Amino acid sequence: MTLRVETILGENLVAGFNAAGTIKKGLPSGAYTSDDFFRLEQEKVFQANWSLAGFAHELPSPGDARPGMLGGVPIVAIHGHDGRIRVFHNVCRHRGLKLVDKPCSGKKRITCPYHAWAYGLDGQLLMAPHFGGIGKREVDGFDYADHGLKEVRSEIWQDWIFVNIDGGAGDFQEFLAPLKDYIGDLNLATATPILEMDSGVVNANWKFLTENFAEPYHVPVVHPETAAGQPLKDHYMIKDRNLVGCGINIEGDLHDLQPPEEKANGRLCLDISAWYLVLFPHFNFFVYFSDDTHVYVMLNTPLSPSQTHQRRVIYQLGGEVPDQETRDAWRKLNEDVIREDWDMAERLQEGRASPAISDGGIMSPAWEVGEHGFDELIMAAVSR
Ligand code: FES
Ligand SMILES: [Fe+2]
Structure with a gap:
């Protein structure tokens, strides 16, 4: 029998999450730790959607x-x-x-x-x-x-296979519409995979990874060097139907990744305009704008409440495919950024064992709008 979300997380905590107000709560801790919630989510989030x-x-x-x-x-x-x-x-x-x-x-x-x-x-x-x-x-x-x-x-x-296990999701084009509307005339027809990464298993709930992806608040703190060129002030929030995330517009000219002589010093960093988009539930799509725009798609597969497998594919939209040395430098940069984010995700997971945070903590109304939007979509799905 499928348990109700209130039974799993607690009536009061669900009400607290849904309460109106400027300062929003995050999902109650059971959403990240409970086996019952994990089962509910597999069914109502992953099987019931595209x-x-x-x-x-x-x-x-x-x-x-x-x-x-x-x-x-x-x-x-x-x-x-x-x-x-x-x-x-x-x-x-x-x-x-x-x-x-x-x-x-x-x-x-x-x-x-x-x-x-x-x-x-x-x-x-x-x-x-x-x-x-x-x-x-x-x-x-x-x-x-x-x-x-x-x-x-x-x-x-494009290159992405979407599946609706229970057969009850709405029209596929309607599902895609918020993303297609947002990216406008970005030409994905020319997308060529140039790098694939299997990052293995992180000891954290898949939602911590998505939430982290959708908020820029942590960027200057967690990635002071790897994202040195992406200041917090240049970010903006994105929330439209089942699309959430954030973007950054670097003031002035669009930058590119630093030139090769900088890479040799190990100083490759993100200093580039970008979108970080999540099409609910877990199509993580990011774009780095440059002369040869790159699209990343990340696939997080939940293995248990506290374990997630992560892969990503990086595509280039037109232009010459970069040489092996450049791709190796990107891979290294990605690995560094991933490790920095995973360290936080794993500590979030550990923190959720504490009763002091069972109500989910609180969200910045300035910087965690996409993240909270994602949590609202989760709560709506599991409440259905
Ligand atoms: S032939 Fe497949 S289980 Fe028997
Ligand atoms: Fe990050």
Whole structure:
């Protein structure tokens, strides 16, 4: 049985979060620590919405398949012979074995390693060997057509595969609209992946990472060197429907990352106009503006209330792909920024064991508007 959010977090704390006033509270601590809340969130946030499931460029050819987890549910994306990428529940229809356990390519069919049921790349069951006895694949009352892989509702926008597990989310274009409206004529058609990073597992709830991403208040404190060129005063807040975040407009000319001679001194830093956008629930999309604008997409996968896996892909919009040395320098800069943010996220997680902060703390009305907007979307989703 699904518990109500008030039962999990406490009636008073939920009321406190929802209370009107200039100074807003954050989500009660149970939202970051409770197993019950985690289950509720998997269902009502990740399964019930359009959620980022993966990157289409990782399945470039027919016969490519890539497994993943979304909302606690095993899924698999398969590139079919017809050129379409479909997403399925990643379970064999015979006894429920997880079908694909690592990325693979060149498949003509997907064969279960347990009793060798075989599925076409479009999900159809092709073969259930010896199901009715030796050499007997057909059995009365068993229809192959009823036992194909179960498809999950999915849509691909640019390089990004979105999935709605429970099938009940609204129109996909409506979901995308706030982001599309915001980015206007940013030309994503030319986006080429130039760097991929698997940062591993952070010991923090996924929401701490998103909240941190959506607020600039910490930037001068946590990233005094790595983001030395992004002063707090130049930031602004973003909140529109299911889109939240912040942006920064560097006064004067748009800067670029520092020139190569500076990199040699280890002084590469962010000094660039940018958007940090979250399309609820977890499409983290950031843009760094320069002559060769870059788009980052970050995929946070919650593993438990206190553990999150993080990957990111960096795209360049047009222009020449930077050389290996430059990409290595970016990777290093990203790793440094990530470590600085993760240290804070892990300490937030530790702090939430204290009863002194069970009401969620408070938010700056100037700088944590996007962050609070995200928390409101979480609360609305789990209350539904
Ligand atoms: S569980 Fe897959 S063939 Fe038996
Ligand atoms: Fe940060």
